[in-house]
Amino acid sequence: MQMTTDHLSSTFAALADPTRRAILARLATGEAPVTELAKPFDMSMPAISKHLKVLERAGLIARSREAQWRPCRIEAGRLKEVADWVEEYRRFWEQSLDRLDEYLKELKHKEKNHGRKQRKP
Amino acid sequence: MQMTTDHLSSTFAALADPTRRAILARLATGEAPVTELAKPFDMSMPAISKHLKVLERAGLIARSREAQWRPCRIEAGRLKEVADWVEEYRRFWEQSLDRLDEYLKELKHKEKNHGRKQRKP
DNA sequence: GGTATATTTAACCCAGCGGTTATTTAACCG
DNA sequence: CGGTTAAATAACCGCTGGGTTAAATATACC
Numbered sequence: 001m002q003m004t005t006d007h008l009s010s011t012f013a014a015l016a017d018p019t020r021r022a023i024l025a026r027l028a029t030g031e032a033p034v035t036e037l038a039k040p041f042d043m044s045m046p047a048i049s050k051h052l053k054v055l056e057r058a059g060l061i062a063r064s065r066e067a068q069w070r071p072c073r074i075e076a077g078r079l080k081e082v083a084d085w086v087e088e089y090r091r092f093w094e095q096s097l098d099r100l101d102e103y104l105k106e107l108k109h110k111e112k113n114h115g116r117k118q119r120k121p
Numbered sequence: 122m123q124m125t126t127d128h129l130s131s132t133f134a135a136l137a138d139p140t141r142r143a144i145l146a147r148l149a150t151g152e153a154p155v156t157e158l159a160k161p162f163d164m165s166m167p168a169i170s171k172h173l174k175v176l177e178r179a180g181l182i183a184r185s186r187e188a189q190w191r192p193c194r195i196e197a198g199r200l201k202e203v204a205d206w207v208e209e210y211r212r213f214w215e216q217s218l219d220r221l222d223e224y225l226k227e228l229k230h231k232e233k234n235h236g237r238k239q240r241k242p
Numbered sequence: 243g244g245t246a247t248a249t250t251t252a253a254c255c256c257a258g259c260g261g262t263t264a265t266t267t268a269a270c271c272g
Numbered sequence: 273c274g275g276t277t278a279a280a281t282a283a284c285c286g287c288t289g290g291g292t293t294a295a296a297t298a299t300a301c302c
Contacts, residue, residue, distance in 0.1 A: 012137035016130050017260085021206075028210065034279060047261055049280060054259090068269045068278045076214035079207055083214075085142075086204045089149065093197035093204075138290080155249060168291055170250060175289090189248045189299040 007059060008085060011078045014058035019043070020051050024074060027061065033069040128180060129206060132199045135179035140164070141172050145195060148182065154190040
């Protein structure tokens with residue numbers, strides 16, 4: 001089976017824009033043509049068109065053709081690559097939460113004794 | 122509890138660079154000072170320094186001070202935000218895999234009958 | 243203080259991004 | 273055919289990003 005080629009840079013770059021993430025969020029509710037995707041944004045059509053091209057080149061969406069409309073839909077593969085990538089770091093945030101948990105317990109314990117406020121050194 | 126402020130744009134932007142992802146990968150094995158982080162790369166120190174600043178401003182790493190060294194470590198919070206974000210789309214790739222599964226079954230079934238190769242239209 | 247090491251800052255360069263307006267292409271409708 | 277709608281392309285603009293080299297800063301060591 002083929003090693004997932006490294007698309008991560010273009011994927012992350014595509015996801016780094018709030019307009020594009022909003023478009024993806026909209027597409028999560030179903031296919032939509034360009035004009036409909038454009039509606040929520042105070043932005044010219046060419047701008048939207050460019051965003052869609054970025055998403056398409058990143059492999060995050062696919063476009064088909066229906067008469068004069070170009071319905072877009074989410075393409076899942078690259079999103080999974082992101083999920084797989086970030087999964088490698090899961091232990092870090094779980095470990096942090098563990099530490100937070102410990103800290104809270106410790107804090108609670110100390111509170112019983114006295115609530116002295118800490119000062120700057 | 123506070124809604125996770127939207128750091129996603131800066132986080133994704135920071136992750137869109139392979140050098141920075143490599144630095145994170147290195148830091149996943151433990152803290153390291155700048156010069157050590159720089160070693161694998163054919164790149165000037167200021168370039169690395171800039172990458173670290175991007176990661177820091179994105180909240181992906183934290184830097185402390187030990188004598189003239191500035192050891193860096195991974196900061197997990199933003200990575201979790203990425204994981205949470207992408208999790209919202211999980212159904213898409215799982216659904217795709219379901220469809221792939223169906224397709225493979227169907228293909229296997231057809232193979233039994235005849236293996237005609239498809240031609241360009 | 244003087245020097246060596248680690249790291250950051252400054253100043254600069256060029257490519258690419260995100261937006262614009264104006265124009266062009268494609269498809270439907272009558 | 274002509275007119276309308278949907279979408280993409282072209283050409284342009286200002287800003288940022290990622291790199292460089294050279295200089296500045298911070299800290300240890302003698």
